Amino acid sequence: MAIPYPPHFSLSSPETPIEPLPLTQDDLKKIAAYKAVDDFVESGMVVGLGTGSTAKHAVDRIGELIQKGILSNIVCIPTSTRTQEQALSLQIPLSDLDSHPVVDLTIDGADEVDPHLNLVKGRGGSLLREKLIESASRKFVVVVDESKLVKYIGGSGLAMPVEVVPFCWKFNARRLEEVFGYAGCRAQLRRKGGGGDGDAYVTDNGNYIVDLYLERAIGDLKAASEAMMRMSGVVENGMFLDMATAVIVAGSGGITVKDKV
Numbered sequence: 001m002a003i004p005y006p007p008h009f010s011l012s013s014p015e016t017p018i019e020p021l022p023l024t025q026d027d028l029k030k031i032a033a034y035k036a037v038d039d040f041v042e043s044g045m046v047v048g049l050g051t052g053s054t055a056k057h058a059v060d061r062i063g064e065l066i067q068k069g070i071l072s073n074i075v076c077i078p079t080s081t082r083t084q085e086q087a088l089s090l091q092i093p094l095s096d097l098d099s100h101p102v103v104d105l106t107i108d109g110a111d112e113v114d115p116h117l118n119l120v121k122g123r124g125g126s127l128l129r130e131k132l133i134e135s136a137s138r139k140f141v142v143v144v145d146e147s148k149l150v151k152y153i154g155g156s157g158l159a160m161p162v163e164v165v166p167f168c169w170k171f172n173a174r175r176l177e178e179v180f181g182y183a184g185c186r187a188q189l190r191r192k193g194g195g196g197d198g199d200a201y202v203t204d205n206g207n208y209i210v211d212l213y214l215e216r217a218i219g220d221l222k223a224a225s226e227a228m229m230r231m232s233g234v235v236e237n238g239m240f241l242d243m244a245t246a247v248i249v250a251g252s253g254g255i256t257v258k259d260k261v
């Protein structure tokens with residue numbers, strides 16, 4: 001059941017009642033991200049910082065609570081250079097997995113969430129560092145607006161990202177199309193600016209991304225993920241299976257928290 005929004009997201013007050021404006025998608029992202037920080041982050045923790053337009057709000061909130069002295073003795077591990085820059089600008093103390101191999105909690109967004117809390121991630125290009133840090137996390141809390149909920153992985157019809165080495169990327173793109181031909185797979189190199197003829201988009205790790213577009217369900221997700229990871233030159237894939245411990249969904253009717261069962 002959805003929980004109504006907390007008071008600090010209220011758009012009106014008894015003193016100054018106003019006609020509530022409809023919440024934008026970014027408002028919903030912020031609501032989910034703030035709830036995750038307020039409910040899960042505690043002083044003394046090692047916290048993984050996700051990447052993307054939803055995770056950005058969580059990083060802002062952590063920075064704010066540190067500045068106010070509400071959170072202390074925290075060290076954070078960013079999942080991308082973009083998040084690292086944001087955290088540095090907020091004076092959030094940073095570390096990495098080499099120094100802190102066990103992470104208490106990571107908060108991150110997702111591109112798709114299925115009913116079993118399996119995820120697609122990486123449309124922002126940060127899947128490899130995200131999977132590394134989220135796999136090392138005791139808790140992995142996902143924050144999304146309701147548009148990210150899908151019936152099955154790939155069900156949005158949008159990209160399923162696969163990070164590949166630049167060397168012979170076309171060969172690997174063709175192999176991915178062949179292996180997932182039964183799901184009507186089309187593989188496309190991600191390019192800067194999203195156009196069809198620009199330079200290849202390059203990840204923080206110097207790799208390329210091949211986006212898979214599926215016409216039908218890919219079937220056994222674990223088998224599909226393993227099939228990708230068996231290909232030389234495939235570095236990581238955007239399916240995050242059985243990793244999320246909780247998903248916070250903000251929708252027009254309120255916040256829903258889905259826990260892993």
Ligand SMILES: O=C[C@H](O)[C@H](O)[C@H](O)COP(=O)(O)O
Nearest residue numbers: 052053054109122124125126
């Ligand atoms: O690489 C990017 C990440 O996996 C993001 O967490 C994911 O793409 C969701 O991003 P957003 O919150 O901007 O929709």
